Amino acid sequence: AQSVTQLGSHVSVSEGALVLLRCNYSSSVPPYLFWYVQYPNQGLQLLLKYTTGATLVKGINGFEAEFKKSETSFHLTKPSAHMSDAAEYFCAVSDRGFQKLVFGTGTRLLVSP
């Protein structure tokens, strides 16, 4: 069965610093991979996803992620953090041919002035 592991339940950065949130997946077949963001007291919304094609995926709000099959990773990055990026970020995986997403446990991003 597929699964994802997010390293670090909390990540703290200063405004303007690089954001790096880690996600590793386990899947028996090449997966589809997603990053979702949850702002306080809201539902989740899609940041970006990898399905096929280019392994570097660009999403909303300046975020991007790179699918690395050899490392089974899909880390999320942003060159310069803004205060408005403070939220919880979830990596998720689905197997090809299935509707169901399996979510990681989430990483809370804290941004300080």
Place this chain on the structure above:
Amino acid sequence: NAGVTQTPKFQVLKTGQSMTLQCAQDMNHNSMYWYRQDPGMGLRLIYYSASEGTTDKGEVPNGYNVSRLNKREFSLRLESAAPSQTSVYFCASSEAVVQGTDTQYFGPGTRLTVL
């Protein structure tokens, strides 16, 4: 477009009481989902409906039932609430054009406390 709506936003129940969480989407999506979110555990799938007229169990279905009332609506019922069901519940929907690749759109959540 309201997207995915959920009612109620908050609910407090006593152990053994029953209730139904309502979810509706106005995006003409085929698939709908119910998740629960607990601290440190991410989101876990309770039930899903791949298309109107079908429902299937997810990772944590025990203690819950669902009804896909029509293409728009997907309800979650707790027949006899237990404190372990204290959680935040999210409904989501997706178009399901190509299986596995779809973006899921989430509602704002229902915060349920069972005393």
